[in-house]
Amino acid sequence: MTRVHDMGGRFGDGTVVPEPEDVVFHADWHPRALAITLACGSLGLWNIDVSRHARECLSPKDYTRFSYYEKWMAALADLLVDTGAVSREELAEGAAREPSDLAGKRLAADAVAEVLAKGGPATRPSNVAALFAAGDTVRIRSLPENLQTPGGHTRLPAYAAGAEGTIVRQHGTHVLPDSNAHRMGEAPEPLYAVGVKARDIWAHPEHPEDEVILDLWQSYLSAK
Amino acid sequence: MYVGFHDRVMPHDHSDHDHPHSLLPSDPALRVKALETILTQKGLIDPAALDEIIDTYENKIGPKNGAHVVARAWSDPDFKAALLVDADPVLAELGYYGRQGEHMVVVENTETVHNMVVCTLCSCYPWPLLGIPPGWYKSDAYRSRAVREPRKVLAEFGVTLPEGQAVRVWDSTAEVRYLVLPQRPEGTEGIDEAALMALVTRDSMIGCGLVVSP
Numbered sequence: 001m002t003r004v005h006d007m008g009g010r011f012g013d014g015t016v017v018p019e020p021e022d023v024v025f026h027a028d029w030h031p032r033a034l035a036i037t038l039a040c041g042s043l044g045l046w047n048i049d050v051s052r053h054a055r056e057c058l059s060p061k062d063y064t065r066f067s068y069y070e071k072w073m074a075a076l077a078d079l080l081v082d083t084g085a086v087s088r089e090e091l092a093e094g095a096a097r098e099p100s101d102l103a104g105k106r107l108a109a110d111a112v113a114e115v116l117a118k119g120g121p122a123t124r125p126s127n128v129a130a131l132f133a134a135g136d137t138v139r140i141r142s143l144p145e146n147l148q149t150p151g152g153h154t155r156l157p158a159y160a161a162g163a164e165g166t167i168v169r170q171h172g173t174h175v176l177p178d179s180n181a182h183r184m185g186e187a188p189e190p191l192y193a194v195g196v197k198a199r200d201i202w203a204h205p206e207h208p209e210d211e212v213i214l215d216l217w218q219s220y221l222s223a224k
Numbered sequence: 225m226y227v228g229f230h231d232r233v234m235p236h237d238h239s240d241h242d243h244p245h246s247l248l249p250s251d252p253a254l255r256v257k258a259l260e261t262i263l264t265q266k267g268l269i270d271p272a273a274l275d276e277i278i279d280t281y282e283n284k285i286g287p288k289n290g291a292h293v294v295a296r297a298w299s300d301p302d303f304k305a306a307l308l309v310d311a312d313p314v315l316a317e318l319g320y321y322g323r324q325g326e327h328m329v330v331v332e333n334t335e336t337v338h339n340m341v342v343c344t345l346c347s348c349y350p351w352p353l354l355g356i357p358p359g360w361y362k363s364d365a366y367r368s369r370a371v372r373e374p375r376k377v378l379a380e381f382g383v384t385l386p387e388g389q390a391v392r393v394w395d396s397t398a399e400v401r402y403l404v405l406p407q408r409p410e411g412t413e414g415i416d417e418a419a420l421m422a423l424v425t426r427d428s429m430i431g432c433g434l435v436v437s438p
Contacts, residue, residue, distance in 0.1 A: 008344030008395065010368035016360050016380045021426045024282050024356055029253040031282065034356070035274035036260055038323075043268060048399075052346055059243070068347070068362045070252050073259060074245035081244035086262060091247040094258040096265035103267030112276040121326040122399035155397045157344050159371060171327065171400055191398055193329075198372075206375045209390035215398035 002144050002158045003151075004060040009159040009202065033069040037076050042107040042115055045083040048122075049181035053153040054079045124188035126173035128218065132192060136167045137224040140194065140216065146178045147219075153181030156220045160212070163200050164224060168213055169193035176217055190218040286355035289320050290403055291424035293330075293353065294435075295417045298408045308332055308405070315353070325352035325401050331394065332405040333431070338389045339404045340378070340431030342370035343396040350401035354426060361430065371395055381432045393431075404431040411437040 007013075025031045041051065054075040058066070066074060080086040090097055107115060132138060142162035146152030155177050171191040179187040195213045198205035248255045263269040293315065297304035307314045311328040315321060328350060331339040343349065344367050349357040360366050369377050374391045378384070385391065394402045406428040412420060419438075427433030 005345055007364060007368040008342075009372045010364075013363075013365040013368045016363065016365045016369065016377050018360055018381050018427065018432075019358055021287065021358075023358070024286070026359060027253070029256040031278040032260060032274065033252075033256050034281070035277040036256065036263065036269060038277050039269045039273055040263065055346070062243070062245075064364075067252070068359070070255070073248075073252065073255050074243070077245035077248055077259060078243060080263075085268060086266065088244055088247060090262050090266075091244055091258075094249075094261060096262050098266075100266040100268050106268055106270055107273045109270055109272035109276045112273050112280065115323075116277070116280060117322045119321065119323040119326040123327065155345060157395065157397065159344075169329070171398070174327075174398060177398075191400070193394075193400070195392075202372050206373055207387075207391065210374065210393075211390070212371050212393045212395055214395045215400050217398075 002154070003056045004058075004063045005056045006144070006158050008157045030069050033073050037072050038116075039107045040076060040080070040085075043085070043102055043105050045085055045102075046079055047180055048120065049153060049175070049177040050183065051075065051079060052177070053181040054082075056153065122175045123172050124175055124186055126188035126190070128173065128189040130170060130173075130190040131218060131223070132167045132170075132190075132221065134167050134169060138165050138167060138194060138221040139163075139224050140165055140196070141220050141222070146182075148178065148184065149182050152178065154178050156216065157214065159201055160194075160196055160214055160216075163196045165194040165196045165214075165216075165221075167192050168195045171215065174217070176219070178217075178219075191215055192218070192221070194221070281351075281356050285322075285352060287353075287424075287426035287429065288421070289318075289355075290350070290353035290426070290429045291421045293318065293320065293403070294405055294424045294429065295420035297330075297405055298412075298420055299417045304405075311403075320352045322352040324348070325350045327400045328353070328403060329400055330403045330405050331392070333407045335407075336389060337392055338385050338431065339392050339394060339402075340370060340374050341394045341396060341402045341404060342367060344368070344371055345395075345397060348396035348399075348401060350403050353401075353403055354429060358426070378432065381427060383432065383434055404429050406433075406435045409435050409437040 144156045144158040144161040146154045173188045174191040176187040198210040347362040
């Protein structure tokens, strides 16, 4: 069983509403929410997998009723408290009680361009040998769950669990989110683009030749 | 004092009222304001840095970057060949590298294949090439339906594909980001790179639009 964010294939969400291409933000507080989240990320208190998992750990009720940047703000508040950067009292009072020990790590305005340009690559050297090559047939794990941590983070969507797939592309060796989200190490291993036929995952595929391609780690796969 | 949860491996599930975020004001604008105030007072964020981040994604980084890459690929076969094999060095040379675009793959639309990109688990998107994702890309409707009924979703964008074209939907489940190289429209032979660039839409580079002749 996965969490509320794992919605690929779900029914009932209605139509997609296209929007003009020159709209970047829909409310004044949206860019502020984005910027606060990025600025806090650079304090180094968590990695991208920890922050994704914090959003996924919102209760299904909150996840569903919150708009996109509300999810970001809620998860950020939760992470700040979890890491001790901000106290519950400070959140409740809307004011700081004392300056932070981490102020020296604050992202400076003149460092923004460099930090955004530098990014955070996820490729790492790994001693896990690649077991598959392009064209190989594989079986995707049937349990779309984190195997180490109950209710933990994984990037295996439920809709693809148990399906047969074909290796489309090798991406090298990448940090494993299932481990990194729980601060259990980066555990890099081979990552692949895996193609799955729509007819193998949906009862009513739109077209016999359509397919979905997912990026999946080697430990999500077994030889067919 | 930073205590951290480095040793904590369990997910931080709380009951509804126990989530720290529930301590903040419920109005989202006030919630953001409160967080900014607390974090600024604690010395953890600098409002000037926030302005800089916002300026970057409002004015400097956006779909023009992706359109530049597409127009160049249409105009220069060697560039296109290199881009499709290994996009990262090609894009880095153009200065299109950075946060949320560290590992790029470019997928080409042809007579027989139409590519489309989604992130069903969150909202992964190639920021250095397309900027901040549009609202619909982050919507539950797009995330849930793009993988199961891409053709119905495309119809909502006014796009109908011929029967002979298969759809490949790329679900961005890792840190690899995908850019669609749309088909070059007919009647654009002899048009220069700058004019081609003006034809390329953001939605066409996500795979939810087609590029049409001028």
